[in-house]
Amino acid sequence: MNSPALALDADPPPESLSGPADLPRLLDEVHRFVAAFVRPAADAEDATAETFRAALGKLRFPIPRHEARAWLLTVARRRIADHRRKRRHERLDENLAQGGDPDLGPAVRAVLAQLPEDQAAALVLKYALGLSAEETAAVLGKSLAATNSLLQRARSGFAEKGAFLDPEVNP
Amino acid sequence: MTEDRLTNLLAEAADLAPSAALRDRVAALRPRPRTPWFALSGVSATLAGLAFLALPREISAAELGRRADRAIRASGTYRIRSERFLNGAWRLHHQVLNTPDGQLCRWPDGRFQIRKPGALYTRFDRAGPIRSSRYVRIETGVERAMDENPSPENHRRLLQAAQRGRPARFVLSLGRLLQEHGRRLREVAIVGPSTDRTRTRYLIDETTSLPVRMEQDVRIGDAWRPNWRKSFTFGEPPIGNETFAALLRSAPIVDVDAERARWTRRLAPVRRTLRPPHGEPLAVRDLRTLPNGDVVMLYSGPQRALASLEGAQGEAFALRRSIPGTGIYPDRRHPVRLLHFVPLRGDAVASGPLRLRLFWNGRPNGTFRIEAPRQAAATPPWALALDAAFDETSRDEARVTALADRWLDARGGRLEGRFGQDPDADLRTTEVDRLAPPPGAVRPDPAAANEAAALMRRLIARLAAQGEEEDPEWTARLLAKLERRAKG
Numbered sequence: 148m149n150s151p152a153l154a155l156d157a158d159p160p161p162e163s164l165s166g167p168a169d170l171p172r173l174l175d176e177v178h179r180f181v182a183a184f185v186r187p188a189a190d191a192e193d194a195t196a197e198t199f200r201a202a203l204g205k206l207r208f209p210i211p212r213h214e215a216r217a218w219l220l221t222v223a224r225r226r227i228a229d230h231r232r233k234r235r236h237e238r239l240d241e242n243l244a245q246g247g248d249p250d251l252g253p254a255v256r257a258v259l260a261q262l263p264e265d266q267a268a269a270l271v272l273k274y275a276l277g278l279s280a281e282e283t284a285a286v287l288g289k290s291l292a293a294t295n296s297l298l299q300r301a302r303s304g305f306a307e308k309g310a311f312l313d314p315e316v317n318p
Numbered sequence: 319m320t321e322d323r324l325t326n327l328l329a330e331a332a333d334l335a336p337s338a339a340l341r342d343r344v345a346a347l348r349p350r351p352r353t354p355w356f357a358l359s360g361v362s363a364t365l366a367g368l369a370f371l372a373l374p375r376e377i378s379a380a381e382l383g384r385r386a387d388r389a390i391r392a393s394g395t396y397r398i399r400s401e402r403f404l405n406g407a408w409r410l411h412h413q414v415l416n417t418p419d420g421q422l423c424r425w426p427d428g429r430f431q432i433r434k435p436g437a438l439y440t441r442f443d444r445a446g447p448i449r450s451s452r453y454v455r456i457e458t459g460v461e462r463a464m465d466e467n468p469s470p471e472n473h474r475r476l477l478q479a480a481q482r483g484r485p486a487r488f489v490l491s492l493g494r495l496l497q498e499h500g501r502r503l504r505e506v507a508i509v510g511p512s513t514d515r516t517r518t519r520y521l522i523d524e525t526t527s528l529p530v531r532m533e534q535d536v537r538i539g540d541a542w543r544p545n546w547r548k549s550f551t552f553g554e555p556p557i558g559n560e561t562f563a564a565l566l567r568s569a570p571i572v573d574v575d576a577e578r579a580r581w582t583r584r585l586a587p588v589r590r591t592l593r594p595p596h597g598e599p600l601a602v603r604d605l606r607t608l609p610n611g612d613v614v615m616l617y618s619g620p621q622r623a624l625a626s627l628e629g630a631q632g633e634a635f636a637l638r639r640s641i642p643g644t645g646i647y648p649d650r651r652h653p654v655r656l657l658h659f660v661p662l663r664g665d666a667v668a669s670g671p672l673r674l675r676l677f678w679n680g681r682p683n684g685t686f687r688i689e690a691p692r693q694a695a696a697t698p699p700w701a702l703a704l705d706a707a708f709d710e711t712s713r714d715e716a717r718v719t720a721l722a723d724r725w726l727d728a729r730g731g732r733l734e735g736r737f738g739q740d741p742d743a744d745l746r747t748t749e750v751d752r753l754a755p756p757p758g759a760v761r762p763d764p765a766a767a768n769e770a771a772a773l774m775r776r777l778i779a780r781l782a783a784q785g786e787e788e789d790p791e792w793t794a795r796l797l798a799k800l801e802r803r804a805k806g
Contacts, residue, residue: 171341171345275325
């Protein structure tokens with residue numbers, strides 16, 4: 148016989164998506180992830196829309212929300228990788244990297260662009276989207292230990308290349 | 319850099335909110351309809367069924383190739399008496415079947431050949447002596463497979479074949495009398511005009527009257543040098559019919575005997591011989607209207623002669639290729655063709671005549687008019703008419719064969735009326751135009767050709783008579799006369 152205390156302690160049932168019409172609920176997260184790497188904004192929107200189009204043919208509903216998000220972010224990561232390959236030849240704007248622009252967004256994206264792809268993705272997933280380490284590992288397709296190690300290297304790399312963004316180092 | 323600072327900075331990078339347009343775009347996405355499982359299952363089942371139907375044929379054909387290969391290894395040659403062969407591997411037309419060590423071929427005239435590296439073995443499936451041959455290239459000393467035309471079984475037919483249709487081209491002359499392995503061999507040379515660089519010599523066994531060897535010489539300066547040689551063997555033991563039985567009962571079988579009998583029956587009557595201004599005549603074998611109003615004509619003629627059946631209110635479908643099933647008909651020089659005329663207006667009885675246009679080498683060669691009342695068609699058979707168009711694929715060959723079967727076995731009415739060209743004929747033909755010969759066309763001199771042919775026939779008759787001695791003077795006179803004629 149279940150006591151009320153035990154019922155209160157139980158985890159709430161995971162939120163689920165019942166059909167394709169529920170997919171836009173994940174639009175914000177996916178688009179923010181894509182927009183951290185893909186600019187201009189029109190390209191980011193195209194990549195996001197393509198990600199959702201692919202999901203429509205592949206996902207089987209109903210599906211837990213976190214699984215759908217992980218799936219979408221994984222597909223989005225491939226789109227981002229394609230975008231980075233196309234833009235590899237473009238040189239970084241030196242002035243932007245010097246932190247002269249009062250808007251931090253482009254400067255941060257410039258620093259992310261200098262990091263290896265998986266490190267940059269791990270940083271955005273963990274700190275910009277607020278995913279847990281386990282969820283980040285699921286999106287990246289790595290183990291939890293490997294993801295923690297990757298995050299550690301990513302933080303170091305970001306601190307090194309983005310030192311000019313830290314007011315404690317550059318008051 | 320603290321984690322809070324890192325969170326703030328990265329949030330700056332990912333601060334772009336989706337636009338309203340993007341929201342609408344994503345919301346408007348609809349999943350593509352999935353292929354239903356039963357459709358996939360149906361396609362899979364169909365493919366599996368087709369494979370299942372084709373497997374017996376393929377397996378049996380492969381087994382046939384293996385058996386034939388074993389047989390030829392055992393005896394050095396083989397002989398076939400069976401007339402039942404695997405469809406696909408042994409169709410009515412010639413087919414090539416790859417075996418582990420070579421190729422096995424069957425030709426419409428009954429030849430069976432096995433090509434192996436360095437050799438070509440030939441068997442004839444017909445009454446009379448059975449000949450097999452091996453080809454040797456003397457120049458290189460290496461045996462090599464080579465294509466070969468059907469050859470007659472004895473030297474009389476052989477010599478007739480040499481002069482057939484080309485009386486001024488080749489000249490026969492008797493050569494040496496040789497002794498070889500206790501046999502008396504008579505040498506017969508076939509030489510062309512003096513400009514020809516090659517000559518062919520046959521060594522004929524005087525006892526059996528069969529060729530033992532054929533050699534070709536090449537003229538180098540004033541001397542003849544041997545070029546290649548074919549040796550013939552006869553009367554080797556046959557291979558049993560069981561070798562050529564289908565391994566699997568479900569393999570499709572073509573009864574060549576029955577097909578040959580059917581086409582021989584169809585092609586036996588010659589209802590009318592059409593003589594165009596140029597070239598050889600055409601033989602009208604069958605001409606009838608079908609119950610649906612179509613007009614169908616079966617004819618045979620030389621390779622270069624074609625015909626089309628046309629009318630004021632109809633569509634002509636000239637089936638310009640030979641009907642595949644007629645490949646077994648013995649007269650290979652005159653393929654059988656089928657014409658199909660479809661009336662355009664099914665509810666009208668066309669009163670105008672049909673025109674039969676003839677072509678020679680692709681050029682117009684006269685037009686004949688067929689006065690024939692045609693029946694009204696209840697329904698224009700468009701589908702059938704469209705089916706009649708075909709090209710080179712074997713699938714279309716099979717379709718034309720099926721159409722021919724349907725047409726020729728239908729209870730169609732014979733065309734009534736007459737060909738006006740010959741009042742005594744059952745059908746009346748009116749020649750409406752006679753075109754000038756194409757530019758550059760050379761009219762053969764019938765008198766000269768007939769004279770040369772008569773001379774050749776005399777020579778052949780003398781050679782064919784057993785025990786006749788050579789008459790060098792007579793041969794020399796003939797040679798000189800024909801060479802003069804060949805030079806013009």
